[in-house]
Amino acid sequence: MTLPQSTRVEFDLPEYSVRRRYQDFDWLRNKLEESQPTHLIPPLPEKFVVKGVVDRFSEEFVETRRKALDKFLKRITDHPVLSFNEHVNVFLTAKDLNAYKKQGIALLTRVGESVKHVTGGYKLRSRPLEFAAIGDYLDTFALKLGTIDRIAQRIIKEEIEYLVELREYGPVYSTWSALEGELAEPLEGVSACIGNCSTALEELTDDITEEFLPVLREYILYSDSMKSVLKKRDQVQAEYEAKLEAVALRKEDRPKVPADVEKCQDRVECFNADLKADMERWQSSKRHDFRQLLVGLADKNIQYYEKCLMAWESVIPLLQEKQETK
Template sequence: VFLSENSTLLSCTSVKEVQEDFLPGSYYETAGHSFIYIVLTNGKPIETSSPASASSLLNRLQLDDDLEADTLDLYASTETRDLFVTVDDPKKHVSTMETYITYRVSTKTSRIEFDLPEYNLRRRYQDFDWLRMKLEDSQPTHLIPPLPEKFVMKGVVDRFSEEFVETRMKALDKFLKRVADHPVLSFNPHLNAFLTAKDLNKRQGLALLTKVGESVKQAAGGYKLRARPPEYCVMGEYLDTFNQKLGTMDRIAQRILKEQTEYLVELREYGSVYAGWAGSEDALTRPLEGVAGCVSTCCGAMEDLSEGMSQELLPVLREYVLYIESMKNVLKKRDQSQAEYEGRLEAAVIRKQEEKTPVPVEVEKCQDRVECFNADLKADWERWQSNKRQDFRQLLTSMADKNINYFEKCQSAWESLVSQLQDDQAENTNETNCD
């Protein structure tokens, strides 16, 4: 057992008998001290395929010989990654019963939990949905990345269109990469089954509910939380504010995209008028064709700008709206766990006063579960904030580049037309002087 206080290592103690309720790699507090429980064999930690709380371990235990100084960069470094996944190659399948799209899921890994170093399987949306539900059930203390929405409005969006399938494929790829990069979720057996099982239906009976997950389900609705701790109140307020900002950005972006689409229709018609006019005016053929060409160039630039907004900006905004829902769900589960602890503690105190009995073990278990929730939630919150900053930095940079590119193309087209008209004017002037 490694004793620590304020993330500083105090001492190491070997224990012959360990309480059954302690989970290897988990963080606990008791008797005024905090500690991380790690099982050692011949002086080395036992490697487990699914650590109970690797995030809390990395955040609270810092050993110079084993960990890098900056734990935030540890997860992001490709040198420490040993699981790589990619979603691509969508294919349409048509049968007498249904029509659906499958995606190729490619996996490369060096982990001993996998029988092979590489896998290539095809999965449909409902398989990704199955994986996410299993992750939520088996890892209730962690933030599970969101999936793109399953249902689309019939008649408004064609779910088999090339644009829709491409957008969904990118979203599924991002979802799976986030899960595979997570220090705890990536070890989940359900993810292993998703990446390796040829027939996923055969593995759907796989059960992995942690003690924390079972407790949360039993405690849901059983107690009323007195007061959420200030730090989690700040999280909830931030999520509400961020959600409002994303909603406003989404509405404005949708309106801009609609206006750009309408403008593009008018611009194309505008260009065709000049092209038709050039056929009936011999003296103005070149300048009119030049204007038509400039308008056509502007149409192409506007198409690229609108495509960037519809396929890059809007999906990211929607993803983070769904992310907020997922984070609120984890916060709610944390509150339920705390409510269970408060309820049991209050009942135990009353019994102790009346019967002079010691605090039941169940109360200590509930306290440990709350600490597990807190540690995992804080770690996932930091990861989420880091991903958010990176995603929006890339998004805003891409938006700026696309707008600059749009105006540069338009400016270049019209400048070339001005040069052409000036050359024609100079040529006509020279011909007049010669006459």
């Protein structure tokens, strides 16, 4: 795929054309999580978007996956910090990415190394109110989207079953028309009408499967990613609180705050600032994406019902003509 890139001095070309597999994107995300622990790393699309409904080998699924991976990469390259990460540079420019994977290049930041080695021995007393509010919001947000996702998948399954029935239902009128004289034309009209309704329903189902559900799943995973960063922040804060307590106990012996405590405090402040900035950026992106998503969903449903209405209205004149000739 062609990977777009902004015109920055560290890149030689405005865009790069390199071949990347799903596991390459997974490698990039893992490296970003390691080297940028204080930032929200966008989620990768799941390998199976709609289990039991979408064929993962179909062209539609491949195209849906491609769009989702493009979106993932765009979120990375648009980020004011992540876009400068050396792993992103390697991902976009390396002709042979496997060579870098085998090398296991160590690009962990000091903050990343510190967070990686934080043990579970520290227990946070309580989150600051603003971060507790973020945690509560993420829990509720993921719950609501999960419910919508499950219902939407049931609706799609029922629509597909209904579509199968429609495709069997329409031809019956056509074969019946061969036995009739005066009713032949109206019956053929009904058969064609049901065929048009079937096509419209198939298009609606495809749109929901390929456009609506992936966005829901992305933001459910996005909330999980944000919760992960929030937990890392809690771990660092708990470590900082434990170190402060230890210093307080031996205050007489060590009147000055040790350097490791100050470094831990810096990490907490770094987490707080980065998490709040990323949360604000995420909220802005969410508002934009869901506004587009819901408008598109409304338009697709309107188009579906308009097509069905036109199909059935086309049958009425045929029936009225037969009444007038009697």
